[in-house]
Amino acid sequence: MMKPLLLFIGVFIVLISAAQDSEFNLQGQIVDSKLNPVSDAYIFNLRNSLKDVSRSNGVFEVKVLPIDSIIISHISFLRKVVTVHQLLINPIIILELDTINIRPVNVSASQKSDYEKAMKNIQSIGFDFRPQVDDLYTKSERMEELLNTENRVQKSAASALTYQISPSEIIGKLVEKHKKKKEAKQFYSTKKSELKE
Numbered sequence: 001m002m003k004p005l006l007l008f009i010g011v012f013i014v015l016i017s018a019a020q021d022s023e024f025n026l027q028g029q030i031v032d033s034k035l036n037p038v039s040d041a042y043i044f045n046l047r048n049s050l051k052d053v054s055r056s057n058g059v060f061e062v063k064v065l066p067i068d069s070i071i072i073s074h075i076s077f078l079r080k081v082v083t084v085h086q087l088l089i090n091p092i093i094i095l096e097l098d099t100i101n102i103r104p105v106n107v108s109a110s111q112k113s114d115y116e117k118a119m120k121n122i123q124s125i126g127f128d129f130r131p132q133v134d135d136l137y138t139k140s141e142r143m144e145e146l147l148n149t150e151n152r153v154q155k156s157a158a159s160a161l162t163y164q165i166s167p168s169e170i171i172g173k174l175v176e177k178h179k180k181k182k183e184a185k186q187f188y189s190t191k192k193s194e195l196k197e
Helices: 002-021 084-089 114-125 139-161 167-196
Strands: 024-031 042-045 051-053 059-064 069-074 077-083 092-094
Touching (some): 024 084, 069 084
Parallel strands (some): 024 092
């Protein structure tokens, strides 16, 4: 009785070790927390670098050994690592949503414009940018002074942008250009004469 039992155990161990050396196709399904299928999830076997993408029904298939681990990743869900042993027990993998908490933003129709915010800031520091009444100007004189100031600012900005060119600079550049053309023609004519010979 003991010999057949030992023989059975020996054969069983040999079969298990032989089965561990051969790859087999493993199917599973990827779902979210509400058990809806997740499509386009990326399945990657770490050992042999084989990969698959889950179909619209969440089903995938990949070649594995019983000792393998599989990584499941999706742009909207947290990455998950499962073993083949876990998949053989339960072929359904539940992924958790990858959520980012942001601070709440209040949106209302009564928000202030940028101008109103600027005016409030100016008033809070106590600065009055408007012309003072006691500056001894009439309304038209104040407007004229404002226009003159604006014109001076515009002129100084325009003069900074203009490029000053003197006639002697232009003539110097033309002479230099002419010399370069003359040298180029001489070089070209010597090359022509060498080619003819």
